[in-house]
Each structure stands twice: as structure tokens, then as C-alpha cells.
Amino acid sequence: MIVNRLQELLQDDENLQFVGWEKGETPFDRTPKTFTAETLGNLCYDSFCGSNLSKYLLSQKTDKKTVVLLKPCDSYSFNQLCTERRLNRDAYHVIGVGCKGKIDGEKIRKTGIKGILSVREEGETLKIETLYGTTEIPRKDVLLDKCLACKGKEHKCADEVLGESEDTCVGDKYETVAKLEAMTPDERFAFWREELSKCIRCNACRNACPACSCIKCVFDNPNSGVQNKAAADDFEENLFHIIRAYHVAGRCTDCGECSRVCPQGIPLHLLNRKIIRDVNEFYGDYQAGDAIGQRHPLTDFTFEDSEPNAERKGGGK
């Protein structure tokens, strides 16, 4: 259906380029890709297209009018990048594509299914062809974590919408944050040290994050005073994730890419989500990327803002 519509668009302007996903090597791989009229047939959109194309757009030339496919959650990042003038809204024809939650290949693997050849969706069921026959698992059991904190089925930016979406949010997305807040400082420290010690500084989080999109990262900037590649226990090594979380504060749309791509499985989104929760609590509800042109809470203030020293939730003990 989507490709048909894209073909239609080509009839009006054959110079269009298309940003979507392409099938990768494994049954779960879907890679962001730019297509032309010729290659459009390779475009694929299915339940494995979890990655956020907004960030990918930054690396693509816009000398041609670009048609981009955005899931509801991607549209927040797209808006945010437009707000930050990194993307020019007018250069894109945005097609909002329906999304009923995306599948986490890792989660399928973790169910113990081996020798996977292909995966088919039938309604709420996944039929998995393996070397050893066909197995079935319920779709909702293997949704990406970020889909469980879904921000809703509405595209915040789209010139047209194709397909239906579903809000796949389950429970309270701040549950883990609240749990951490309830710990003692020492317990919290232990938790984070355990997690952050796994980090291998592969920069996957930085590369995937649509907010962490600086042309030259502060950690690569000799004038920042923090760039220091030499010593292993040095400043940036230790504090990379804190500074990263802080730099995207107010701009992070909570898209969950950081945790999704982390090869070490560090729940990095819990840092961002804490900030989001704080910002909402202190300064009123705010969702980055809700609309183009928003002023984010850390570039704003009111005369009556609360004081930094005040005891906060989870600040006790």
C-alpha cells in the first residue's frame, strides 16, 4: 500500500527521493535507506522497522524533495529537529505511517527460539519459521521496550497518514524511575555504577539519538575543556552519560533509541526519563517535539520557579 502511494507521488515529480527502510541481512534487520524511483521496490515497512528515521535524515542531502516515512513516535524527533533548524520542514513530504508497535528481535531470540529463518505476522500472532519447523508467539510479548512506553498513535507531523496506529503503552512509564527514586543514594549509586560500568564507549547511543545530533560533539571539541581521549579513567569516560543526558534535556523526545541500540543493554533511557519527569513536575507538562517551534523548559523560566536546593522526590535518606 505504501509503495503504491509512493509510486503515485512519483507521477507528479519523478525526481523525488524516498527515505524508508530496507531489509537487512537477518530476519529482523531493517536499515534506514534513501531510495530513488529505480530502487523504490526495495523499500520495506513492517513490524521490524523500529529505528527512527529522523536522525538518518540529517545525513541525507536535500537537493531533491524528499518523501520520508515517519511512525508516530518518529514524528516527535522530526519536529524537534525542525525546531532546532537541523531539518527544514519544507524540504520534506512527510508520510505518517501506521504503527501498532514494533518487534524486538532480541526478545524473540531470548524466548529461546533457534535457527530462525523468517518471521510472519498474522494478526496478533507471529509465525516463526525456523530450521526446526514453525513456532508461534504472541506479538505483544516481544514488542520493543520503547513501544511499551508509547506516546500515542497520533502523528505530530504528517502531510498524509497511511495505515492505522495503535497506542501500545502499558502501565506507567515512570515506574522504574520511581523505583530508583525510592532507593537510598548508595543503592542508586550502586545501580548506576553497575550499569555504566558495562559501557564500552562504542558511541552507539550517541549515533542513534536524534537529539544528540551535534555536528561536532562536545567530547570531540578541543575547546570544550572536556575532550580528553588519552586517560581511560578520565573525565569524559566517567561522566559521558551524565553530560549526554544533560545535553539532551528538554530536547529528548523519549524515543528510546539509546537503550534500543546499546549493545551492552544499559537502560540509558532511565536517565532521560528522569529528567523528563522532573521537568514536567517542576515546570509543567512538556513533550519535546510536540510541535515545531516550541521553546523547551531549560531555555525558559518563570519568576516563581522552585529552588534547586529543595528536597525532591527520592532525594531523601
Add this chain to the structure above:
Amino acid sequence: MSLTNQVTAADILRISGVDASRCMQCGKCSGACPNYDEMDIPPHRFAIMVRQGRITELMESQAIYRCLSCFACSQRCPRNVEPAKLIEAVRLTVIRQKGQNHMKADSIPEKLDEKLPQQAIVSAMRKYSK
């Protein structure tokens, strides 16, 4: 029975929640008081006398029983002093002392008539006794 417990300006501040020093003695409260003629100590003097610690005089006044609780003074006070709260706080310090109930339950029946609403009795008991 006479008043036994010493009451200070701090007690009145605590009970009323009113900082009497905010009063600028403009007299708007007393200008507004619809029961001024019955008040042996008018509202604006409550503010100044609390500030001066002259609580006993206030406790012995009739005004604390004659305030209508109409809140005209509080409403119109340009400095949000709320004299009605001061008056009530003083009254509370009196009736909370043993034997200082201003109105006793057995005195009520003679005052009743058939139309008198419950509200009158309930509120009078709450205002004038403990």
C-alpha cells in the same frame, strides 16, 4: 470563674495565622463593621492590641461575642490582615479555658422558637462554647 491561663500575642498569631504587624491602622475594617455600635473594642484595635500584647483586655471584651462573623473586615482589609480571625482567635483562647463557655447548653431552650433553624444553635454552640 476568672481567666487563668496567660495568653500571649504569639498564641494569637499561632491560632489565627494572622500577622497583626501588617496592619497599617487605616480603619477600613472598623469602617466596614456592620455591628460597630455593639463592639466595645472595634476590629482595627484588635490588630494593634494584639501587636502590643494587650490580650487580656481583648479576652475580657464583649466584642469577641458580638462579632457577626460576616468577614466584611477581612474582605475589605487592604493588607489582608483578617481581623475576623484575630477576634475568633481571642475568643478561642477564652472558651478553651475551663469554665469559660460563654453559652451553655441549658440556657438554649428558653431562646428557641419554632422557626429557629438548627444552624443557629449549632453555630452558636460552636462559637461560644467548647
Add this chain to the structure above:
Amino acid sequence: MQKIGVFVCWCGSNIAATVDVKAVAEALKSEAGVVFSTDYQYMCSENGQAMIRQAIREHGLTGIVVCSCSPRMHEATFRKTAVSAGLNPYMVEIANIREQCSWIHKDMAEGTEKAIVLARAAVAKLHKNAPLTAGTSPVTKRALVIGGGIAGIQTALDVADAGFEVDIVEKAPTIGGRMAQLDKTFPTLDCSACILTPKMVEAAQHEKINIISYAELDSLSGFVGNFTATIRKKARYIDEDKCTGCGVCTEKCPSRKGLDDFNMKLNKRGAVYIPFAQAIPNVAVIDPEQCLKLRTGKCGLCQKVCSAKAVNFEQKDELIERQYGAIVVATGFKPIDASAFNEYAYNDSPDVVTSLEFERIMNAAGPTKGQLVRPSDREHPHEIVFIQCVGSRCTEDAEKGKPYCSKICCMYTAKHAMLVREKYPDVNVHVFYIDARTPGKNFDEFYRRAVEQYGVDYIKGMVGKVSVEGKKLHVQGSDLLNGEQVHINADMVVLATAIEPDPTARALGTMLTASMDTNDFFTEAHPKLRPVESPTAGVFLSGVAQGPKDIPETVAQAGAAAAKVIGLLCKNELTCNACVAHANEAACNGCSQCERVCPYGAISYEEREIRSPEFRGVRRIAVVNEAVCQGCGACTVTCPSAAMDLKGFTNSQIMSEVDAICR
């Protein structure tokens, strides 16, 4: 690598008593880059400075660290010293070892140790210093005065007399402001119009003054010396150049429903009107909300009767763009809305009026031709009650009103009371007051005259309630001195309503980035020492826009503001702050976050060709206007890529200090 000299001052015994200065000088010798280190009794003395100069020359120093008193005291001194020896003034760092060390510590070992750390931090910072040069910017020799009341007129006249061009932008169809509405002025009782209108005429005829009436500031950009203003001149549907002010149109207009603002809405006027006889410009204006022709297309009578052919229904708002070197805010005040004060029956009876309404009633050119009559039935009143402090001196948490004293009410109420008694000895006048505040030349004498000579009945206390009882107003209030509640059956009640800044002030403050207090009065740069300047450079304050004041004070302040404007416009160029923000174009994302937090609008963007390892091509880059940037650094922290940095307080400078202190 820098070659650094360290100079440790004893400050007599002020430092030397708790800091072992020799040990400090000695310890610093081993710091990297330090090629010279010494101590001296008074570094700031001529001998001390000579020593520094000599060391700079002899050792070829590239920077110096002076360990001495607070930089707030002698940073400027030592910078000059450095300059005289050929160094850039920003290659000087001060280690504050007096106020922040020797004076607060008693133990010599402790003090010495801390002084060494502070000196090391200064050295560490200096290693990252770079020579800075302050830029200059030219000055446009024209001033913009916003508001054409007595404050604006006076400032404009004084600036123009000094030979500079001045534009007055006035939002009303005429200049004159509040003063034009007044009848008499205290304490001399001279007629307001008699002293104001000559000034209005003088302004209109001054060759250097250009009056832009019926206009408002639409937008503003730029900075001190170089403002660009866009002024919206509203359509008046009358050609100002053709209209002779004959007034025929105003008489013929069939619509009589308009409320006369000049007369505080006490009477009606036509859709085409001239605010008052001495208006400047003396030109009619059409109220588009009321005009039949503009609303329905029918009528056009005014056009037919106008012999000058001045009526033009096609007229549109006009935008005027102009450059200015200085801006004067003279937006004045308005009385607060009395309708919130219905305990005084303001909404219930037309005979309860505000003081400014009363002013119009007493004025010979007013709606009653100066006859004192009750608005309800035009009958002569016999009993008038004045109530002071209506909405003034209220706490922030009170139901309504302003926290400040409006300052002028005591005096104008005394004036009103006196005028009534003088003109109508049969009228009894009562004034309810909290305090009679009369500081000012001849003010108290004036007030006493009202009491002693004119027999005005001053009652200390406030009114609690005014009730309309038939044709009378029953006034119930406190007489605190007698300990009574008083009741007066009055014919009229006059409310001395508080004054507040003009409602246009808030938006203007935002446009000018000039700070305001919580009451929307403009804030002065320093309450005592810089009372007519806004903290925003190039913006000056005149009149009640800054705070309540009477006419003489307003005129004095207007003159003071003019002097400041003249001082600025006399200069050909201005020296800018050297410690300004700067964007590294290779790292700038062009994301606009810095622009949002800049309080001065100093950051703009331009498309630039970038060639860096990460990016080649044209990109949107932040550009700091160094003449506008004041160097606060808000942008530097907002910038996620550290592209934005602050000269003199760079990221690496501060990081080096941190490292040195935590070493």
C-alpha cells in the same frame, strides 16, 4: 607556552599578617610557565607597578598574575599597568588573597596554603587566556521618545535644544498626556493647560523635534547607539497635512455614541473628533469602531463638509522604520480601574467618581464646563466625601490593589478639596485619609491651608462602605481619632484611585528588553546612582513609567534623562565589552537555543560556507553581535556542542581553574 610573572602583594599587613607572602611567591616559582615570581609591600603603589612593568619587559612576560586584593578593587589598575608595558590588558589575572583569604582566616599555615591554591588557579587560567580587543560601534545621533506627555515633551525639548534630532511617538491622537487632562496643579494652583500647552507648541514648532502621534512602537532591534525601530502610525482617516482643525466635521458627525476618553468617558462625542481644543497636532481623527461610513459604507458626511478635502476613508496604517542612538521611555500612567471597588459603590452610582473624572468635572473645558454638578442629575452637591488610598498600599496577597503608595493622591485630593471650598463655600468637604503624605516644597503648607483656611474636614480613617440610598450616598467609615464610626450622607464621593503604569508598558519592556518590577514600572539601573537609566544600555527612563511621581519630579527626571541621552549622542563611537560570546563555526549546529536565552538579542544567524572535517557546505551559524553582547554566558551553557564560548571566561579557562583548585 606562556611566560608568566607572579606578583604577591603584602597589602601592608593586610595580607602579610595571615599569609606567608614569600612562601607563596616561592611556591609559585615551580608552577609550569612561571618564569618570575616576587612579593612586594604594595603592588598597587607606583613602585609596585613599576616593578611589574620592569619584570614584563625584562622577562618577556606574556601574562601576569597579581595576588592581591579583590579584582573588583584593582583589576583595572593592573590592567593599565600591563598595557603600559606593552601587554594586552586581558593577559592579567588577579588571585584574590585578601578579601577571600587573609581577611577571613586566622591561621597562617591555612591562609598560606589557600593563597597558593588561588594563585595556582589564576596561573592555570592565565595559561588559557588570549589577548582580547574591545570593539567599537558607531552612534546614530537621533533619539526616540516613547510617550508624549509632560515627561516625553520635556526630554524631547532638552535633547533637541542640544542639537539632536528627536522623534516623539505618542499613541493618542495628540500629545499632552495626563497633564493635559488636569485642571489646576498643586501646590501653586496654576492652571495645568496654561503651563503645558506652551510646551506642546514649542515641541511642535521645534525644528529638531518630529511628533509622530497616533502611533506605537511596532518592533525594535539593535543596541545602544544603533537601534532600529519600526513605528506603526495608525490610520486616522484624516490627512494630517490637509486638515486645518476647523472642527466642522466633528460637529456634523451624526454618530454621537462615542465616549470621550479625554473627558474620562463622562460625555459623548462624534466618530470624528479632535481630542481637545489645544490638541497637537490639531487634527481630527476618525474612530473606525464608531464611524458609520467605515462600518457600513453609508454616511461620509464629514467628507462632504470638509473644505480641505482631508477626510480619507482609504487610509491605512503606515510603518515607519528609523534608526536611533537612544530610546527614552516616557509611557506614563493611568488610574487603576475603580470598578473592583464597589464597596465604594463605584459601579452602583454615577455620583461616585475617580479623582481624574473629578478633575474633568472641575475643568472649565470639561463635560460640565467647570460647573460642579452631580453626574447623575446635574444638581449641585452639598456634601462631598473624598476617599484616599483607593487601591494603594495594599499587600500583594490582598484581594485587590497595588502595594505601593501612589504618591500624588494626598496632594491632589487637598487641591480638589481646596478648589471646591474656594469656588463653592456652601459645599461641605470631608477627606478620609490614612496618612497625609506631603513631603515636597510647600506641600505641607498647602495641605494645612486646606484644613485651616478652607475648613476641609479631614477624617483619619478609611471608609468601609458607601451605599446608595435614594439620591444620597451613605458613607460609613472610621474616625480613628475620635474612636467612632462616622456616617455621612453625601451627594458625591471622589475616589483617589491608585495609579499604575500604562498598559502598553509591559509589551514595550519586553520589546526593549528593559527590565520591569512586579508592578510593571521600569527598573532603573541603580536606584540611587543611576535613577534615569534602564539596565539595558541606551534605554532611559522619564516620568511615571519608572515610578509614581508628581509634575515637578517628572520634569526634573525628564531633564536628567535628556542629559544622559545627550551624553550618549555626543559620542561618535562606543567601546564595547571585550569579554563577549563567540561561536565556533565548525561546531555550531545553528540550533537557535542560544538565541532563545540571550537577554540582549545579540545572537543572530547567517548561512555560511563551512569547511570542516565533519561538514562541508553551507550551514546556518550563530553570529554574536559583539557590540550588543554583555558577556553573561547564558548562551555558552545552552550550547550542547560547546560551540559557543565566552571570551575571558572560556570553558577551558574555567575548567583549568577547577582542575587547579581540586588538584
Add this chain to the structure above:
Amino acid sequence: MKYSYYPGCTLKTKAKDLDRYGRLCAEKLGIILEEPDNWQCCGGVYPQGEDEIATKLSSVRALADAKEKGQDLVTLCSACHHVLKRVNHDMKQNETIRLRANNYLKLDSPYQGETNVIHYLEMLRDKVGFDNLKKAVVNPQTDRKIAPYYGCLLLRPGKVMAFDDPEDPRIMEDFIRAIGATPVKYSQRNECCGGYLTLENKKAAQKRAGAVVDSAEQAGADLMITACPLCLYNLDANVPEGSVPVQYFTEILAEALGVKEEV
């Protein structure tokens, strides 16, 4: 439209008219008023002392009950309304009172002033709308000149009650217009009638009540209306015979809506 409805003790006894006409009219207007099972008397007067906790608890219980049901709490009696609204305000704004009251009550979840307390008149104005009320009127009270008596408790303190402009209210005038009658404006409409003093100092109460009724009479009223049982008593029993009659506003409303006869 469904609301929790707190009648208060007076409406169960001496002020039955206020209550039953109120209920009938609500029904007619399609509003369901649900009376909680075990409400307790609000005490009839708001305890102003910051340290008065026990005397505020019965109100908190009613408020918490409405919160549980997720309903706005409607009151009819001015005094109950005043007490409930102010206690609610305390529970929202005053940390000490909130803490201490919750310590006493030990509710499942602490009550923090979540319930919206509205007076019947506010319900008519804000929920039903006076325009709609006007449409529902079957017997317009065209020839009546009615003086609304606000008294103190509905209006003051204005910031807490947030009912109407405390010095220049218009809600009852608008109500009177909606039922087809002519409102009579008079100066004493928001001045105290002295009702609270009726037991303590009858003379003073009579003096105040007389002044109020006089003022209404002077202004040409043929009827006064009120929402307060104590005011009604005072303006009726403590004034000379033959003064302007006084009624509950619900009674005249019932008449206008054509439901009065059903009683």
C-alpha cells in the same frame, strides 16, 4: 449531570423547603443530586483557628467522599457552602491543616482538596447556564420585583469563595432575570443580617435585619430571596410584622419551573 449533594442538617429540619424545592428543580433540569449516606453536620460556622482540626473533620469527610465518587459537591445552604469551601481551601493550601486532618482521618489516600465545591447557584450559572434555565421556565415571574439577599457567607472571603465579585455580585440578579422577574438592586444586599447573633444578642440581630429589609423595601422589592436558612429566619422573625416577605430562592425557582405544586 450528576453531583454529590450535601444538604446539611438545617435542610433536613427547619429548611425543608430549601431542600425539596432544590431537588425538584434539579430533577426538572435533568440533574441528579446524590446525597452521600453518612454525612455529618458541618458545624454551621467555619472554624477560623489554624489549630482547629477536629471541627473541620466532618467537612473533610464529605469532601473526601465526593472525591471518591469523582463528583463535584453541590451545596444549597450558604453556611454549609461556606464551611465546606473554606475547609476545602485549607486542605488544598494549608499544609499543617492538611497534614493534621489526614492524620486524624486515616483515609485510604490522603485528601488534598481535590473536590470541587459548588453552590447550587453556581451550578445553575456554570453547569446549566442561565440561558438554558430561561428556556426551562414555564411560569415566568414577570410581575415580580425581587431583591436578592446575598448576605456574607456566599461571597466572603472573595478569594476563597470565588463565587462572584464580593462587592458587586450579579449571580442572583441574573438568576432572577432568568426566571422572568425583575431584580431589585439595593445597598444592603451583601451586608450582614446579623443572623449568627440571634441567640447571643437578639437586639443586634434585629437591628441588622431591619436595616437589610428596609433597604430592600426602599428599593421597591415585593419579595426577597436568599440561600441561607439563618438569614431567612432572621429576615423573617427578627423584623417588624408586614415587612417584605422572604423566600428561599429554590421556592421561586420551583414556581417558575412549574414544579412547586408537586410538593
Add this chain to the structure above:
Amino acid sequence: MSMNREWTPNIVAFCCNWCSYAGADLAGSGRMNYPANVKIIRIPCSCRLNPMFILRAFQRGADGVILCGCHPGDCHYSTGNYYARRRMTVLFSLLDYMGIERGRTRVEWVSAAEGAKFAATMNDFVKTVTELGENKKLGDLRCKK
């Protein structure tokens, strides 16, 4: 620092040039004592304080970091301290969330006239941080082994 002396915390105080640095000077000219382990770094405005400076200080061995600026409403640059207030609120909360005790970070508004407040603030802050003991956490957030 000599080894035999009792451990005292190392405190970095960032002070804005216009109010708090002047307030610190006033504390000095008033000879109001506060511990020598407080070291002041002058910044033009509280909004110049980059969270990275705080993290760096902790990582390099500071035990407490305090920011002093003009009172809200009094900023020399009109709005700087409002931004600083939000930034620090969010940062401190995040650090707390990561297990860095809240007492180690603080913001105080100190005007140029409040020398006594400056000294009292520093005394109090040093006391709080001393009670918390040495801070090693941010130095080795990633060195579990």
C-alpha cells in the same frame, strides 16, 4: 595537604561577578570567618556555570560544589539566574538520582550586601559536606572493579 591533619572537604564555590563575588568580598572586609577549604571561582553570571564544571570538580576531587548568584529578579543581566535556577534544579536532581548526595550541591542567592549571609552559607555548606564525608562517587562512577 599535610597528612596528619584531619580531613576537611574541598569546596568549590562559583560566584557571579556582580552580586555574590562582591558579597564574598564584603564577608572578607567584615572579617567574617569561614573555612579555608572554600575556594571561589569568579564567573560573570550564575548562568555561566556549565554543569560540566561541576562534574569536573567532583571528578577531580571536590567534595561539594556551590553556586552563588544574584537573587532572582536582581540579575545584572536580567534573566541569567532564572536559567541557572532551572539548570541546577534539573542537574542536582539528576545527580541525586545517580546517587550523589543532594547535600553536596547547592545554590544560594547572595547579594553584594549580604556578606554575612555569604559567610554563614559557606559555614553551613562546609558543615553539611563534612558530615557527608569524602566524595569519591563521581570520580569512579564507571570503575566497578
